[in-house]
Amino acid sequence: xxxxxxxxxxxxxxxxxxxxxxxxxxxxxxxxxxxxxxxxxxxxxxxxxxxxxxxxxxxxxxxxxxxxxxxxxxxxxxxxxxxxxxxxxxxxxxxxxxxxxxxxxxxxxxxxxxxxxxxx
Amino acid sequence: xxxxxxxxxxxxxxxxxxxxxxxxxxxxxxxxxxxxxxxxxxxxxxxxxxxxxxxxxxxxxxxxxxxxxxxxxxxxxxxxxxxxxxxxxxxxxxxxxxxxxxxxxxxxxxxx
Numbered sequence: 001x002x003x004x005x006x007x008x009x010x011x012x013x014x015x016x017x018x019x020x021x022x023x024x025x026x027x028x029x030x031x032x033x034x035x036x037x038x039x040x041x042x043x044x045x046x047x048x049x050x051x052x053x054x055x056x057x058x059x060x061x062x063x064x065x066x067x068x069x070x071x072x073x074x075x076x077x078x079x080x081x082x083x084x085x086x087x088x089x090x091x092x093x094x095x096x097x098x099x100x101x102x103x104x105x106x107x108x109x110x111x112x113x114x115x116x117x118x119x120x
Numbered sequence: 121x122x123x124x125x126x127x128x129x130x131x132x133x134x135x136x137x138x139x140x141x142x143x144x145x146x147x148x149x150x151x152x153x154x155x156x157x158x159x160x161x162x163x164x165x166x167x168x169x170x171x172x173x174x175x176x177x178x179x180x181x182x183x184x185x186x187x188x189x190x191x192x193x194x195x196x197x198x199x200x201x202x203x204x205x206x207x208x209x210x211x212x213x214x215x216x217x218x219x220x221x222x223x224x225x226x227x228x229x230x231x232x
Contacts, residue, residue, distance in 0.1 A: 047221035061219045105213040106156035106171040
């Protein structure tokens with residue numbers, strides 16, 4: 001069974017940093033693209049960033065580029081999101097998602113999410 | 121990259137069919153056959169119910185079906201059941217520098 005478990009969320013002041021982690025199990029982690037998707041309170045979903053199997057390609061949405069960095073450790077089956085210069089608008093539930101990127105693009109497994117609150 | 125447009129809410133009685141539209145542009149929905157749909161219950165994580173416009177993952181009832189025409193995609197729920205009451209989001213691969221993926225605004229389905 002595919003399992004994705006996020007951690008690292010919390011309350012941080014504007015301008016601060018957080019590092020999210022996602023522990024993957026139940027599948028060959030190093031064979032999949034992985035993404036982070038977020039959902040602000042009461043709002044819709046927003047794709048944040050993704051990373052190729054060997055980390056040779058990384059992409060992110062305009063609003064976080066230059067502030068957020070996605071990375072992975074295939075040996076430990078971990079996905080990370082380093083978030084710097086956080087803004088109030090980054091407040092959201094952050095989901096770790098298995099990304100079926102390649103010839104066919106969709107998100108087939110989701111973690112339960114970790115809450116990030118940016119507030120003074 | 122703007123969010124795909126979905127109706128805020130749709131409703132139907134048990135046994136009826138409802139259809140949710142998802143309107144984008146030629147850069148996203150119209151330009152790729154990578155449209156997917158997700159079901160989300162309050163306080164829960166989204167779940168994939170349709171991918172590649174029309175395909176259903178294992179375990180998803182065939183009451184859920186997807187289609188696409190031009191820049192718009194649709195999700196139809198046939199034989200509406202009480203546990204279909206949830207939020208539904210479409211998503212399309214866009215492949216642009218601004219954002220690789222774009223999600224819809226979301227639709228709340230209410231079973232009357």
